[in-house]
Amino acid sequence: MSEVTVLSATDLTDSELKYTFEQNEDIQRLRRWTRKEYMKMAELGVLAIGERTELIEGEIIQMSPQNSPHTTAAILVAEALRTAFGQGYVIRIQAPMALSEISEPEPDVAVVAGTPRDYRDAHPTTALLIVEISDTTLTYDRSQKASLYAKAGIEDYWIINLVHQRLEVYRNPLLMPEQPSGYGYKHLALYMTTDSVAPLAAPQGFVKVVDILP
The missing domain is CATH 3.90.1570.10 (tt1808, chain A)
Structure with missing residues (x-):
């Protein structure tokens, strides 16, 4: 496995944050997202409009559709x-x-x-x-x-x-x-x-x- 660098919210520019979430699966698995980063993802459109998600202990969880x-x-x-x-x-x-x-x-x-x-x-x-x-x-x-x-x-x-x-x-x-x-x-x-x-x-x-x- 390639080397993974775990970054904090202050280390990431907007473009880097978006790339990290969309492309780097290793970091997604190993790091915990903060609420600040989570909100930034929503602002950048990383989280699709209308997509229901929650941040649970640093993991972004997709919520089930409601019947x-x-x-x-x-x-x-x-x-x-x-x-x-x-x-x-x-x-x-x-x-x-x-x-x-x-x-x-x-x-x-x-x-x-x-x-x-x-x-x-x-x-x-x-x-x-x-x-x-x-x-x-x-x-x-x-x-x-x-x-x-x-x-x-x-x-x-x-x-x-x-x-x-x-x-x-x-x-x-x-x-x-x-x-x-x-x-x-x-x-x-x-x-x-x-x-x-x-x-x-x-x-x-x-x-x-x-x-x-x-």
């Missing part, structure tokens, strides 16, 4: 959480989260404190609740995504499991070296269609599982 049940579930979850949390919170749908210098995921739904204009100049760095809608991505959302969110200190992580028609609630993030990002969740609770659950940050705002499944 109708997935989209319906995201809308239902957002509506239910808007009622559960009330005023003073923003329900973000498939919007970027700046979790670290090398991670910018776009969870299906995230609840953050404040107003939309609070995030005009920068994406939120944390959330009170993150929800992923899972069908074909179920294994990934249970492993890589769960570990990423636990590492970021997200206390409440929900997976809308479309495969088994239930809600999976992950809580109590802690160090777990065996997990992809070195962190995981201590507690997992399963909720069926007859159950209700309240977010940690809105303990009076119970959500019926049947209301958030498509």
Whole structure:
């Protein structure tokens, strides 16, 4: 294998950054991209307009196309959480989260404190609740995504499991070296269609599982 030089964002000109991503597969495999580089790629058109991607632990991940049940579930979850949390919170749908210098995921739904204009100049760095809608991505959302969110200190992580028609609630993030990002969740609770659950940050705002499944 040819010699590979790993560069930082400050080392690369715009043209070099574009060439690095498009042509040098060795560097793509061995280096981790930063959020700064990731945004620069979007500006340069390296990432195609309309292409849905996420930056996860320095890797650019192409997101799966959304089918109708997935989209319906995201809308239902957002509506239910808007009622559960009330005023003073923003329900973000498939919007970027700046979790670290090398991670910018776009969870299906995230609840953050404040107003939309609070995030005009920068994406939120944390959330009170993150929800992923899972069908074909179920294994990934249970492993890589769960570990990423636990590492970021997200206390409440929900997976809308479309495969088994239930809600999976992950809580109590802690160090777990065996997990992809070195962190995981201590507690997992399963909720069926007859159950209700309240977010940690809105303990009076119970959500019926049947209301958030498509």
